[in-house]
Amino acid sequence: MNKTPIIRPTEKDLRKILNEKILIMDGAMGTMIQQKKLVESDFRGDLFKNHESELKGNNDLLSITRPDVIKNIHRSYFEAGSDLVETNTFSSTSIAMADYHMEGIVHDLNVASAKLAREAADETMSAHPSRKCFVAGAIGPTNRTASLSPDVNDPSLRNVTFDELVESYYQQILGLVEGGVDILMPETTFDTLNLKAAIFAIENFFDTSGKRLPVILSITITDASGRTLSGQTTEACLNSIAHAKPLGVGLNCALGADAMRPYLQALSKNSDCFVHCYPNAGLPNPLAPTGYDEKPEDTAGSLFTFADEGLLNMAGGCCGTTPEHIHAISEKLSQAAPRDVSSTDPALRLSGLEDFTLKGESKSLIMVGERTNVTGSPRFRKLIESEDYEAALKVAKQQVENGANIIDVNFDAALLDGEACMTKFLNLVVSEPDISRVPIMIDSSKWSVIEAGLKVIQGKCIINSISLKEGTEAFKEQANLALRYGAAVVVMAFDEEGQAATLGDKVRICERAYKILVDEVGFPPHDIIFDPNVLTLATGMDEHNAYGVDFIEAVREIKKRCPHARTSGGISNVSFSFRGNNHVREAMHACFLYNA
Incomplete structure (x- = not known):
């Protein structure tokens, strides 16, 4: 029996969904990996069994050494109601991988990770032909900050340059696109200069390849001060990145949903694109099964409140959230209308x-x-x-x-x-x-x-x-x-x-x-x-x-x-x-x- 060929969704499909409903993102990757109780040999596999340094904790590497684990996590989020999943590539840049002396595998790692998410999306659409499932290429902030000095005695010092970030991000983007992502998504931005470098790399890729993909940008407010780690307010950050003309902007990580309200309101008020929020499951709690204190219904309830205020077009979860959280969010937000997107005054x-x-x-x-x-x-x-x-x-x-x-x-x-x-x-x-x-x-x-x-x-x-x-x-x-x-x-x-x-x-x-x-x-x-x-x-x-x-x-x-x-x-x-x-x-x- 011949299978019906998979028709991958387009940007037009994505925009149509966003105009009709609140799009559901996925939840945490790291939380799910931790629950698997993996050991050093899982991270090494056969390919890296003789690698010079310890590899446990290099979660992105599992896309090569334990692809079954990663693909099943993607699948579980689609089954829970996600319309979009992010690739397992949060640290898949040459800069971040240098900590493990693995800069040389960055391209292959991004291709492999994107393919796993793509396969999970395609299999879900094959089983449910009415669904549209998207893959976002996760582009993390790296483990360096271009705006802050690593030495308190020399505030002019930097341990990474803009050009180094651009090159590192560009390598990652090549692999993600080759692997089949629908969207490019720089996320968990704690330093806007890093994000500007990612945007620069994305635009370089668009120019050299002749391809264009939707871009979603995600900011992280680090504490109750309402600022990023590098000191910008939400509105200041938004002004800094508006030139990317993103499909969407939003907030993720660091805070639970309730603490994000004023910053999400600022984004919603000042953005002429779609707005998202994927918060942590509350505050860290080492005694909780996921390491965070919010139950699925708690996170879903907070996000519903945001949606009811007209603040959301996309929602999901970050650290501590699981398929159970996403299922609760999907069910709860099915009752809410998406935020109206209007142009801002010149x-x-x-x-x-x-x-x-x-x-x-x-x-x-x-x-x-x-x-x-x-x-x-x-x-x-x-x-x-x-x-x-x-x-x-x-x-x-x-x-x-x-x-x-x-x-x-x-x-x-x-x-x-x-x-x-x-x-x-x-x-x-x-x-x-x-x-x-x-x-x-x-x-x-x-x-x-x-x-x-x-x-x-x-x-x-x-x-x-x-x-x-x-x-x-x-x-x-x-x-x-x-x-x-x-x-x-x-x-x-x-x-x-x-x-x-x-x-x-x-x-x-x-x-x-x-x-x-x-x-x-x-x-x-x-x-x-x-x-x-x-x-x-x-x-x-x-x-x-x-x-x-x-x-x-x-x-x-x-x-x-x-x-x-x-x-x-x-x-x-x-x-x-x-x-x-x-x-x-x-x-x-x-x-x-x-x-x-």
Whole structure:
């Protein structure tokens, strides 16, 4: 008798289900493995029986040495009501596997794990043709953090780089996709910079392979402070990762469901995609059979409350949850409607440790602190040249205390290694919550220095700046990279012919740049900030007399022609002819700002 061929579900099927019901995820893998009471030989198998180090506890390895165990766990979750299971690949990166000296098997491990989950899904659909079963490739956070120092005595130190994370994640993604996953799912994010590296790797894979898969992102709030381990609030983290345009975002691990409520509410309110929650089974309890204190009906009841409030599109369980928990969740949530997904208002959404959002209708004047700029502050330059970073940090902190909404950081000086200075200073800034709570503007005329900054900041930054100076293709290349890093951009009114000085040139160049960014690159218009060049008055040249008015009129016209874009300007330039005469300069600045 011929079997009916399995038709694997598509992203269209997935979206249809999410619009109709709350999708049920799976529960814990580690909890289920622990219940099997496996021994060292189970982890070694024949293939690794002579491996140099102990392997017990390397749960991902069981996809190769005990595939029967892993496949049966996947099967048990589908039988309990899961629509989606995650692969057994939480630690299947070269970085995490280095602890076991097993970096070389990462590709095979991810392929094997994905195939096991795929087989369990296909077998379930074969037995129940009306069901659609999905496989998400689990991409864990690794065992290293890109935003935090491993040495309390050296806060600038890191034990992993952004590029190392990208390469490690990329290897994992190749294996997961080859093995047949439907979804890519970076999860248990405790450091947003790690997650940004995963997103970067995913986009690299999409580009090189020509394939695109849905992406679901999952954040972990570590304690009652409502922050990730690296210090971000839920809203700040969401701003940092929105450029991934995920199918869904949500919370998992660390906390029981009840403690997640305020953070899930924040995600639901601010997300224009599907939202999930898969909590631990309450708090750890070594006397409980699963190691956690919540019974299936407890976890299911909490998640039903969230669903009843309109907060959920997907739900499941993390540490301590079992097929019994998932069955209870599936039964309980079958009575609830999924959360309505609506688009968010266009806004410039930035973040440091905290979110900074400038909504479309806002006319607030945003202050950018520029005293951490070696080209504009001789004092700051001397501090950096003498490597007095402690005093340099005080300059940054003072700007925030004095009301700066954003900190501009620039190291473009002849005697400085811009990339090294940018990396070290921003790594130190991360260790100072009083500074790092605000967004960073990474300022340089060298793209390599800008990239060095982007690779060490977990928040959503602003790049200062890009322009059409080197032509359209170079402009698009930098804009595409900015998009991949998740940064907003300052665009200077500058093209192949030079700096825009007149009203007409300012508007023409900015409108041209806007059309390229929005129509060709796909850049969000609300992440574009135009700088139409504040130029100096009172130079003695008649043709310069209209510079102030031209800037103000250019801003007005740019806002009409470039919807949702913002504008900025270096106000001190207007009075540069009167340097040394602070009274005159302050009066000019006040007059200029009043009219602007």
